[in-house]
Amino acid sequence: MSETEFDIIIIGSGPGGYVAAIRAAQLGFKTAIVERAYLGGICLNWGCIPTKALLRSAEVFRTMQRAQGFGLSLEKPGFDMGAMVARSRAISQRLNDGVGFLMKKNKVSVIWGEARVTAPGSVTVGPAKSAPPKDALGAGDYHAAHIIIATGARPRVLPGLEPDQALVWTYFEAMVPERLPKSLLIIGSGAIGIEFASFYRALGTEVTVVEILPQILPAEDAEIATLARKSFAKLGITFMTDAKVTKLEKGTDSVTATIETAGKTQTQTFERVLVAVGVVGNTENLGLEALGVITERGLATIDAANRTNVAGIYAIGDVCGGPMLAHKAEHEGVLCVEAIKGLNPPPMDRLMIPGCTYSLPQIASVGLTEQAAVARKRDIRVGRFPFLANGKAIALGEEQGLVKVIFDAETGRLLGAHLFGAEVTELIQGYVVAMNLETSEAELMSSIFPHPTLSEAMHEAVLAAYGRALND
């Protein structure tokens, strides 16, 4: 086969696409991946990873400010925004290089440019705006029996709230500020909005978060969201819920926002605005419409094996719907390729996809919220355990936090887990594994959790659901 003929071509090298490419190569497929801008996609370059780098800087800064409480002395904690951003970019670059290395190691061909599916089995790649990495193939016609769309998503733009890359930001600009804005309006209180709120507030910005729904972090369990809101408010973040930004008036170095709450309209001026009202799938300009691939509200419609309605065309990750999370995309990428191979992988269970918000403190969850469990008419048992009663949390100086678990009262099935507090994004996986293994409360109770760790709160929450908590 020539350099234009492949078994599988994947369009998009984000976490879904590049993981799918590696799995395809492992399974013996001749594989190519098309990318137009950054290997690793948004996640590595403008999403998950660089924001974690920034948040780490903010967290260390916050800890520095509390040095005295730890018996340490520090003259005057300060920060250099340029250096923080530079660190964040350097980390992205390192991982971006890593993806290039992985492609080479797995003998996946990288094709650089804008891809368009011209017919089932045919991909035409046009020139890219950015320079290709070494050894990448260029524009041209390529063929593969299987084409996987993994083009991800981009920030949603609402009328009247159009970003301008200067005063009105999306996460792209928010990640590389030239200086710290004095005030910041964040529209939307999902994971992206809340993470940037934490970051900027920790450094001293006056942050206001506007959410159209009554609850911040609308996808999370109400109790956890309420707890988080109180905690963030204590740090100085202002929240306006049931509120809507109807107009943005730009000044020279500021924006005046019109905000409607409960029939009342108010205007307020901010130095910068971050629009974080969700993301939309990148389904355009791929030729999907001409091929008759069904899309719904900008998302490709797929079956359990990630097949679109057109034979030989598949979609994975954000472009085929939520939750728009890197780990969901990766999992779909693997499933999709294994299904092509005929391995009949078990379908993804959406209730077992964990969600993490890397705010300060963090939020992590998996499964049903208490509200959803009740709505499903489940007879439930709820257990809670506060970090306040966890020795390790107190020693860390991170005693704000709560672990909440929801069991089906009849079967003992763990329906959901919702955590708030330091490092809970690292803890949630224990419950994810438990759910996947179908453990009941009995196995969780009889598992030994190491002392002293934050994870003991996970054990205690399970015990608490059955009235057996030991340290509460």
Place this chain on the structure above:
Amino acid sequence: MNTPITMPTLSDTMETGRLVKWTKAAGDPVKKGDAVAEVETDKAVMDVEAFHDGFLAGPLAALNTDLPVGQVIGYIADAPAQEEAAPAKAAPAATHPKAIPAAVPAPSAAASLTGVEAQTPKASKPAALAKAAEVPASAKPAAASRSAVEAPATPVSGNTTASSVHENAAPGTPTPQSNAMPVVPGAASPPAHVDSSPLARRAAEAAGVSLAGLHGSGPHGRIVAADVEAARHGAPATKEQAVAAPVSPVLPDDGIRALYPEGSYDLVPHDAMRRIIAARLVQSSVTIPHFQLTVDCDIGALLTARHGINRDAPLDAAGVPLWDLSINDFVIKALAVALQRVPAANAIWTDAGMLRFRRSDIGVAVAIDGGLITPVVREADAKSLSTLSNEVKALAARARARKLKPAEYQGGVSTVSNLGMRGIREFTALINPPQSSILAVGVGEQRPVGRDGQLVLATMMTVTLSCDHRVVDGALGAELIEAVKALIENPVMMAV
């Protein structure tokens, strides 16, 4: 290299077998074809043969536990494995330190265990786990790790049966036959060889569904909660669901036991045969629409014929008569011939259509210690009475010795069940699925009967035919039992 010995498939329906004896000890040389162990299935005890020359090597599976087909029960080594013996001995304890308190060795043993580990760090626990890794994928999770997962749940759920606790303890007490080798730890606990999730086990218990027959849709065939759910709703997630779990019990075991004061009973564990009898007869009564027809037969002529035939039987070299016909032999022959005369009844039900047979294969119910079994006389209609009689005797002897092969008790169209020798006048029998009828034979006794306006004494025998109404309607059944009666009352017609 060690080649695994696995639980063989001895019949189409066999899912588990009970290892009852190691006929070779670990370290013994074995030749291809040698019997190394005996396995009890639902109906028979059969030999497990070696497929290679070599030396029997451990870990050997524990005796008297049900093991799934394909489960590794031992190994054949190319060379006698002397160095391996010591670390392997430590293995069960090492893999189960917390799972089974009863199996934790005495302090001295624990000390030696530590010593072994110190000398051969790779040997003790990894040895057992490495063995487990050799298990074929289907049975793989059955080894050491699983009961370690399961056992900690015991104190919480509190409902592990006494027998499983007892058998869990087995790894600490090597059986006499396997002194040199320990038993495979995980193989010892009956629930452990069905790989299932905790939620699946709990759901199965709540629903009264046996995990043994379920198809696992999880990784490596693991039974997950959805499989139990599917089985409960009759979805085809089960292999032999009807046999394994015909109906939910009226009460869970705990509920039944609660009705009787503790100490007023002994719990006698079921053996494989008892479970199969229970499952098959529930299946019979639930799935087969039975009806019965009863007639009285005058066996005066039959007794005369029998007397004459047996009296003139030639003797073999040892002075034993070449045949000794019983009344039952005549009944078997009569039923077989009658089925030939009423061919519509010589059939069984399948969903796709009737299987109508050319010859008549007749089962003969044989009571054996702890149960019963029905070996099948093939083509009984075509066999002479003497051949048939001797064959029945041989089959019955093999049945009592539990040496029947599955092929010797499977199939058949009808069965003769005779309780006449116990003085039972008449009774009804349950059809042995997938057969379509069964003839229950009572005692032959003198009874007053009316004949030509006179009360006379005649030797009478009452027979009751149970019919599967899907196959045999009332009139057809009557035709069949009339033919049986005619042949019994005029047995020379069997010779035609």
